[in-house]
Amino acid sequence: MALIEVSHLEKSYGAIRAVKNVSFSVDRGEVVGFLGPNGAGKSTTMKLLTGYLRPDAGTAVVAGFDVVENPVAAKAHLGYSPEGAPAYGEMTVREFLRFAAELRGLTDPAQRVADTLKLCRLEEVAGQSVDTLSKGYRMRVGFAQAVIHDPAVLILDEPTDGLDPNQKFEVRRILKDMAARKAVIVSTHILEEIAELCTRVIVIAQGEVRCDESKERFLQRGDDLNQVFRKLTA
């Protein structure tokens, strides 16, 4: 069974159908790139998948647990960094990660925090409050809380948004290192990210899945990815 199983998800905000009959599944070892214009339903799909929002219809199953019927078990197997990587600004990076580890009931939280700081190269800012960090560090803090429990499923909403090329490279490097053991979904605007990071592409527009295929097939659609993107999302 796949680590992520989404079937016939529906979500409306008032009269607007943000997510329409979305279905897909993700296996261990896959890194799925979520592509789509702003407001296409990428973030909403992620919020449904992580149990933050309740679907109007359909189901989302994470590591065998339905996120609506068994939310705590599903969330224990899930790492999620929402758009903009929110964090408790007044806490230091170490305190924040420690809180995440304790809330998740991890054994030996201090060791987990130390390992995660190292993995995400956050050691030098560990004692700084999150509010004082640059955007690059903030995004990495958001990433760090999502991987502190080494989850089977990792969902990242625009993890490289606003980063400089070096920082983007760094985030991709960490992601690639752990991807083989996980099912990963990454949303992005950056088409080049697909080639560098993903094994599979799902294009979402107007709340619908417009295309779901391997990276190789997607790249064969044309030399100019921008044009491919425009055609698929029109």
Place this chain on the structure above:
Amino acid sequence: MTHNPDSPTPRPGAAFWAVLRREFAGYFRTPLAYVFLAVFNAFAISLAFFVGNIYEAGVASLDRFFLYHPWLWAFLAPAAGARLWAEERRQGTIELLLTWPVTVWQAALGKFFAAWLFLGSALLITLPMAFTVCYLGDPDVGVIVSGYVGSFLCAGACLGIAAIASALTRSQVIAFVTGFLACFVLVLVGYGVFDELLSGAFATGTVEEIRRLGLWRNLEPFTLGLIDLRPTAYFLTVAFAGLGLSTLIVERR
């Protein structure tokens, strides 16, 4: 293979305590806590002395000190409670908290009790007042203890209202103002001026029933040394109804 050994389902208590500790410590991460504690003490003591004339009264008792606590809590409980959910919404951390393996109820309980304990710590700092009265005279210690219990329960009731206000908005300022106004009404109910207004409109029995809904009417027995079931139930009902309603509001997001 669907289970990851590194992602245990946490014990329900773990999340509650983690939230409670973080929230309680959170008050002291900003200067707000110290300002709050100073303001509470300054007002609690100066109201008792300058408005309540506790010294001139010449009686070794704290009833004139507790007399003003509904006013203090009406103002300060919303100040401390404003951040409960509004701050989570503003920072966007609510989306983290609610996608971590914790139920909304565990998170809400942790937050609420942290805030209540914080208000309790403000109350504890006024204990020298009680010691002074004990030193200068021979007060009934039981009455002082019941006064403190009543004041703490009254703080919880105001906090319950503040929690609802905080769950409804992402602005701490709006949460504070609406919470304060709601508490303010509960303080006014039971005060002389307000009673006269009511007497003009309702029968005497009705006015008495309405007065029982006010904070002061329920705190009064505690300041006389009585820990009665009815006022205790009143404060706890308001506190937990507020907690429950605010949690439902957050759950419906």
